[in-house]
Amino acid sequence: MTVKDHSSADDQTLVRASQRGDMAAFEELVARHRDRVYARAYGMMRNEEEAIDLSQEAWVKGWQRLRQFHGESSFGTWMTRIIINLCLDQLRKHKRQRAESIEAMEEESGGVERQMPVITVNPTAGLERSELRQRIDQALGQLSYEHRMSLVLHEFEGMEYKEIAKTMGCSIGTVMSRLFYARRKLAALLADLKNRNSV
Amino acid sequence: MDYKAQLKLQALLDGELPEGEASAVTKWVAEDCEAAALLEELRNTRGALAEFEAEVRLPESREFFWSKVEREIQRLETPAPKPARESYWALVRRFLVPASAVAVVLLAGLMLIRPAGSTGRSVATDIETALADSGAFTYRDYSAGTTLVWLSYPADNEVVDSDEMDTFE
Amino acid sequence: MRAKLIPPTGLLWLTTALALLAGGGLRTQAADVKFQAFLLWGTDNSKPPEGKAYQPAAADVLQKLKELPIKWTNWFEVRRKDFAVAQDKVTEVAMSEKCQVNVKKLGDSDIEVSLIGKGKEVMKRKQSLPKGEMLVLGGNAPNSTAWLVVLKRIE
Numbered sequence: 001m002t003v004k005d006h007s008s009a010d011d012q013t014l015v016r017a018s019q020r021g022d023m024a025a026f027e028e029l030v031a032r033h034r035d036r037v038y039a040r041a042y043g044m045m046r047n048e049e050e051a052i053d054l055s056q057e058a059w060v061k062g063w064q065r066l067r068q069f070h071g072e073s074s075f076g077t078w079m080t081r082i083i084i085n086l087c088l089d090q091l092r093k094h095k096r097q098r099a100e101s102i103e104a105m106e107e108e109s110g111g112v113e114r115q116m117p118v119i120t121v122n123p124t125a126g127l128e129r130s131e132l133r134q135r136i137d138q139a140l141g142q143l144s145y146e147h148r149m150s151l152v153l154h155e156f157e158g159m160e161y162k163e164i165a166k167t168m169g170c171s172i173g174t175v176m177s178r179l180f181y182a183r184r185k186l187a188a189l190l191a192d193l194k195n196r197n198s199v
Numbered sequence: 200m201d202y203k204a205q206l207k208l209q210a211l212l213d214g215e216l217p218e219g220e221a222s223a224v225t226k227w228v229a230e231d232c233e234a235a236a237l238l239e240e241l242r243n244t245r246g247a248l249a250e251f252e253a254e255v256r257l258p259e260s261r262e263f264f265w266s267k268v269e270r271e272i273q274r275l276e277t278p279a280p281k282p283a284r285e286s287y288w289a290l291v292r293r294f295l296v297p298a299s300a301v302a303v304v305l306l307a308g309l310m311l312i313r314p315a316g317s318t319g320r321s322v323a324t325d326i327e328t329a330l331a332d333s334g335a336f337t338y339r340d341y342s343a344g345t346t347l348v349w350l351s352y353p354a355d356n357e358v359v360d361s362d363e364m365d366t367f368e
Numbered sequence: 369m370r371a372k373l374i375p376p377t378g379l380l381w382l383t384t385a386l387a388l389l390a391g392g393g394l395r396t397q398a399a400d401v402k403f404q405a406f407l408l409w410g411t412d413n414s415k416p417p418e419g420k421a422y423q424p425a426a427a428d429v430l431q432k433l434k435e436l437p438i439k440w441t442n443w444f445e446v447r448r449k450d451f452a453v454a455q456d457k458v459t460e461v462a463m464s465e466k467c468q469v470n471v472k473k474l475g476d477s478d479i480e481v482s483l484i485g486k487g488k489e490v491m492k493r494k495q496s497l498p499k500g501e502m503l504v505l506g507g508n509a510p511n512s513t514a515w516l517v518v519l520k521r522i523e
Contacts, residue, residue: 030264038257042255055257056264059268060275129254132250137251144439154213155249161210176206179213180206180209183245186244187241190244338436340432345432345501345503346504347506348493348505350490
């Protein structure tokens with residue numbers, strides 16, 4: 001039996017074939033989009049093992065729900081929505097998750113980001129890509145899950161404030177506050193890392 | 200620059216402002232160095248993040264990762280085998296053994312709940328929390344045996360006075 | 369593995385043993401229960417405020433606090449009190465000038481805890497607190513710090 005070569009087919013063709021039960025076509029889709037799905041999971045979970053497990057679960061769910069995909073978005077976007085929801089569910093169960101009321105209190109009573117001095121020097125200028133990636137990775141790891149989530153959904157998933165609010169179950173105002181806090185904190189962390197490394 | 204203004208700068212960067220407002224904020228940024236600097240900082244952060252995700256790769260080979268996904272799909276799609284029919288005596292035994300165990304436990308329970316010499320009052324094991332603070336929440340870590348009750352009063356609350364900020368006593 | 373029915377004589381021995389245990393349990397129910405209460409201050413700073421010689425919180429308490437969804441990384445002990453509570457009696461424990469915790473023993477491991485802040489009851493809670501377990505009551509304090517009243521049952 002000859003195995004069909006799916007490597008030159010477009011996503012739409014592969015999706016249709018997968019919907020008819022063609023596992024090889026689905027395998028090609030997995031190969032094409034696995035890094036993106038994993039990157040989203042890793043951005044949210046900050047743990048390689050968990051991100052891999054959740055990615056795997058997302059692909060299994062993707063296979064099971066293929067018939068529900070009608071091309072309203074790209075297949076890659078559809079898959080990242082699945083992984084985002086899985087990660088959100090996992091984070092809610094997670095012990096490291098901080099309760100909404102404490103986070104809200106921190107933002108209300110803190111307001112650190114409003115008073116922080118503006119970082120005028122681009123902390124990423126002159127860095128090698130791998131070094132930049134490492135610094136951002138480190139800085140993202142220091143954000144809380146709500147702040148990191150807002151950043152991931154906006155910057156990597158391209159979601160609007162309204163969509164993020166719906167996904168995270170909070171108000172648009174809260175999304176704006178979290179995003180602002182996350183960006184300012186990230187800028188300060190990157191600047192701090194740059195200063196420490198240059199000493 | 201107040202907080203609302205700072206958020207407007209962010210919204211401008213994110214394309215979330217209506218056209219009229221976007222023009223007004225853009226004009227303000229052109230005239231205000233502080234606003235321009237903050238916008239630049241936000242822009243730099245966004246630029247840094249744009250580079251970041253492109254580098255993230257799933258750290259397992261294509262074949263290995265797929266084999267796990269495929270195995271799980273097949274496991275979920277394979278119906279579970281039906282159990283073989285049990286003999287009559289096996290069914291009776293299956294019922295009698297747990298039934299005797301339940302009878303023993305009930306007997307033991309009755310003896311523990313009503314010990315001789317006590318007032319006979321059974322102890323409430325329901326958890327009840329009455330809070331003056333409706334925003335409070337409770338968290339339970341069963342494995343560690345720890346319960347957290349977090350009150351949501353602002354920092355100068357009934358328990359800790361803001362005047363005692365330094366002493367906390 | 370073949371399941372076996374318990375023979376009648378075995379059942380009799382088992383219930384006798386359980387009856388003896390129940391009798392032993394009676395004696396422990398009447399005894400006082402011992403607790404430790406801590407007033408802790410939480411901060412992201414590695415040192416307590418100047419002029420205050422607070423020690424870091426006890427290691428076993430810190431370990432359990434780390435598992436809770438609260439963000440502060442450093443906890444300092446402001447006050448520690450050891451006390452006992454008799455059956456159906458309330459023990460009042462002053463943790464600070466403005467903070468008091470009242471503990472009442474309801475049963476074997478059940479207690480009722482009231483937190484009093486500046487003379488007002490802010491919380492009352494009934495729950496089971498077996499030996500070795502902790503009840504942690506907390507809230508925000510000024511300057512992005514936090515306070516905790518930790519009640520640990522030690523006997």
